[in-house]
Amino acid sequence: MKLSHLIIAAAFGFSAAPALALESNNMAAEMDHSGACGLPMGEGKVAGLDVKASKVTLNHGPIAALGWDAMAMDFKVAKGIDLSAFAEGDRVHILFVEDTKSASYRIEAICALDASEGLYEACMGKMHETAMAITAKSGKACEMSGMDHGSMPEMDHSAMKSMDHSQMPGMKTDQATKPSETEKISGDHSQH
Amino acid sequence: MFTRRHLLRTAAAGSVMTASAALLPAWARSANAGNTGIFESRGTAFDLTIGHSAVNIAGHTGHAITLNGTLPGPLIRFREGEKVTLKVNNTLDEDTSIHWHGLLVPFHMDGVPGISFPGIKPKSSFTYEFAVPQSGTYWYHSHSGLQEQQGHYAPLIIDPADADPVQADREYVLVLSDWSFEHPHKVYARLKKDAAVYNFQQRTVGDFVRDARDNGLGPTLSDRASWGAMRMSPTDISDVTAAAYTYLINGHATEDNWTAIFNSGERIRLRIINASAMTIFNFRIPGLPMTVVAADGLHVQPVETDEFQIGVAETYDVLVTPTRARAFALVAESMERSGQVVATLAPETGLVATAPLLREPPVLTHRDMGMDMSSMDHGSMAGMDHGSMAGMDHGSMTISDPVAQTHDHRMGVGVDNVAMVRVSRIDEPGLGLESVPHRALSYSQLRSLVSNPDTRAPGREMEIHLTGNMERYMWSFDGVKLSEITSPIIFHEGERLRVTLVNDTMMTHPIHLHGMFFDLVVDNTDHKPRKHTVIVKPAERLSFDVTADHVGDWAFHCHLLFHMHAGMMQVVSVLPRGASDIADTGHTADAPAPAQPSEERAQPYVQVDKQHEGHRR
Numbered sequence: 001m002k003l004s005h006l007i008i009a010a011a012f013g014f015s016a017a018p019a020l021a022l023e024s025n026n027m028a029a030e031m032d033h034s035g036a037c038g039l040p041m042g043e044g045k046v047a048g049l050d051v052k053a054s055k056v057t058l059n060h061g062p063i064a065a066l067g068w069d070a071m072a073m074d075f076k077v078a079k080g081i082d083l084s085a086f087a088e089g090d091r092v093h094i095l096f097v098e099d100t101k102s103a104s105y106r107i108e109a110i111c112a113l114d115a116s117e118g119l120y121e122a123c124m125g126k127m128h129e130t131a132m133a134i135t136a137k138s139g140k141a142c143e144m145s146g147m148d149h150g151s152m153p154e155m156d157h158s159a160m161k162s163m164d165h166s167q168m169p170g171m172k173t174d175q176a177t178k179p180s181e182t183e184k185i186s187g188d189h190s191q192h
Numbered sequence: 193m194f195t196r197r198h199l200l201r202t203a204a205a206g207s208v209m210t211a212s213a214a215l216l217p218a219w220a221r222s223a224n225a226g227n228t229g230i231f232e233s234r235g236t237a238f239d240l241t242i243g244h245s246a247v248n249i250a251g252h253t254g255h256a257i258t259l260n261g262t263l264p265g266p267l268i269r270f271r272e273g274e275k276v277t278l279k280v281n282n283t284l285d286e287d288t289s290i291h292w293h294g295l296l297v298p299f300h301m302d303g304v305p306g307i308s309f310p311g312i313k314p315k316s317s318f319t320y321e322f323a324v325p326q327s328g329t330y331w332y333h334s335h336s337g338l339q340e341q342q343g344h345y346a347p348l349i350i351d352p353a354d355a356d357p358v359q360a361d362r363e364y365v366l367v368l369s370d371w372s373f374e375h376p377h378k379v380y381a382r383l384k385k386d387a388a389v390y391n392f393q394q395r396t397v398g399d400f401v402r403d404a405r406d407n408g409l410g411p412t413l414s415d416r417a418s419w420g421a422m423r424m425s426p427t428d429i430s431d432v433t434a435a436a437y438t439y440l441i442n443g444h445a446t447e448d449n450w451t452a453i454f455n456s457g458e459r460i461r462l463r464i465i466n467a468s469a470m471t472i473f474n475f476r477i478p479g480l481p482m483t484v485v486a487a488d489g490l491h492v493q494p495v496e497t498d499e500f501q502i503g504v505a506e507t508y509d510v511l512v513t514p515t516r517a518r519a520f521a522l523v524a525e526s527m528e529r530s531g532q533v534v535a536t537l538a539p540e541t542g543l544v545a546t547a548p549l550l551r552e553p554p555v556l557t558h559r560d561m562g563m564d565m566s567s568m569d570h571g572s573m574a575g576m577d578h579g580s581m582a583g584m585d586h587g588s589m590t591i592s593d594p595v596a597q598t599h600d601h602r603m604g605v606g607v608d609n610v611a612m613v614r615v616s617r618i619d620e621p622g623l624g625l626e627s628v629p630h631r632a633l634s635y636s637q638l639r640s641l642v643s644n645p646d647t648r649a650p651g652r653e654m655e656i657h658l659t660g661n662m663e664r665y666m667w668s669f670d671g672v673k674l675s676e677i678t679s680p681i682i683f684h685e686g687e688r689l690r691v692t693l694v695n696d697t698m699m700t701h702p703i704h705l706h707g708m709f710f711d712l713v714v715d716n717t718d719h720k721p722r723k724h725t726v727i728v729k730p731a732e733r734l735s736f737d738v739t740a741d742h743v744g745d746w747a748f749h750c751h752l753l754f755h756m757h758a759g760m761m762q763v764v765s766v767l768p769r770g771a772s773d774i775a776d777t778g779h780t781a782d783a784p785a786p787a788q789p790s791e792e793r794a795q796p797y798v799q800v801d802k803q804h805e806g807h808r809r
Contacts, residue, residue, distance in 0.1 A: 031724075047328065049546075051546050051547070051549060052549065054549070079552065080551065080552065080627075080628075080629060082548045082629075083546075083548065083549075083617060084479070084521050084523075084547060085478030085479035085519045085547070085548075086478075086479060086549035087479070087516070095423045104309045108617040109629065112479070115479075115481075116481055116496075118481055118496045118631070119496075119498060119630070119631075121480040121630070122498065123630060124629055124630045126629045127629075130629070178745075186400065
């Protein structure tokens, strides 16, 4: 757990974005990154779940990456997530992905915070892999040192947020995340 | 203590299944029928009666062949080293037998008709007697006809003579099985006519559209074209699916909600046995990690995982420690994901765990076809894989295929240095589990708890190919089915040799060797996991080292019942010392290709019992 956090923190540290570094220190609890590869993450508590409909009701904390306050919301979960592993009252960590069809966010990965050490580590590892796979699919690279990006384009993105996608032909924009006020990145994107 | 009156009263108040659950042996009952996971009954003398029974499966009545009237049969439990006597009474009109799966019994007690003994004739008895130097979770089942599919299976536990290294507060046996309301001979007849008859997960227009959207039209078209040219389906993973089967845990279907109870914080040992005929299961408990402590009855160094694939006839012992007082689902999903069976692990009876949705069916790739060019080492693979691919394209994998004789790896002393060929898949989890969002067990994670008894390097290597013609549902080893073999596979007593299984088919086969444990070559360790049954994935090359110290004729076969029935079986003869003048001509690199079977051929080596053929029920 700690190693992966170090790697992510280091990756963000490489960016020319002091705002981001501040962001990652701001997060409460053990989870101290606002996103993986630019996809928003958050924490919450399961208030209800419907396995058949693949839906979960979450009491989530504030998610600055999306500009959300703490609230209770229903989310659809991605295919492949086994909701029967969770129960009401579980504290969970979530990876969100924008669902263009419904103009909302769906849960792409979810990990129980109170699970046993091994299960938690494995789950968080898979969550980061999922985040990397999604950003790779949409053509962006996810700069995280120490991770193998064999198939990813050799682009150095200092941060995935607040990119001007109109400058990038051929890239799907449905993975864009909404930047928050505190994250104006002053990175140089002219290489694209 | 539950009295009969109490059981009948609860049966009347509860569902239909509760009534018949009360008739199940104690180990198989649900928690609401009194099973609290603590049972220690052991014995040395057992009486088993094999007969026909009507059984209630998920609300429907079926016709089963049972041991002592129940499906599954009674638990046999005894202590390591003790002599046990098992008197088996056959009340059927056909031969039967009982094979003690995984037990190192004297070969005439092994229970394989045609190889170890003539079978138990109708309306007669046979007494098995043996004392075995092993402990762990095993099972026993019929080796006659297709009786194993009809309910003739049950668990067997041997307690260690010394203290058990695995300590638990409760233990439950989970027998996973598949039940068919169709008579197994009917199922087999269907498969012979159309091998994909039970595959209702074929790819359709919807899949084409989705793939075209995800991967592009060009790649999707060429993918469909390549599979089409081979007349094969990438969704052909299991021959018999949930279209024919009702999956069971301890004889209970999902709607019967078999329940195991626990108190929070307790350590529970689950002895999981795959007693099915044709189904490889993926077992998991969503939300609860499992620590694997034994595989195939023998202890392994504990490894924590979230899911494992259990092949037919394999057993796994796992420990779980649920700390939260909620209902967990014990999920056994079939490998091709056409169905699953769910039981409940809960702090009290009356709870029903939330069953997960069935996951997306896995799809075979070119890697499974043995055509994964990117990872092939062309220097060493040239002779083999291309030969097998040519054979597959022609739709026939039988004797004309020269694959078995064109291996080009060294055989002889010094096989220590044979590198793992790239098509080794031992560190992959089971088919379909590569992409699950949690940990999945692979064989390469297993290490024997104690050092391997024999760590000599193998003196010779033998390669056996798993072959078949899927279209015509013909299965064999090295292209020769059991009724046409001319000689057995010969081991010499005391020798240590390496057997390499090469799966030339696109199906996953759980291969079982009677009479001995083999050491699975996961790497150069002296703690290789010892097993009696191993899953060989499509296009996999897998090796095990075995010490032939148990003299006798031993069956060696694929444990998918219908594959074995089609001929995927051989005999391993462990010849006693002094019989070394009988050379093994069938499996050396310079041996001639096996003779084509002709109309007039020599008396077959094995007298295959044809008594049961022709049944139409």
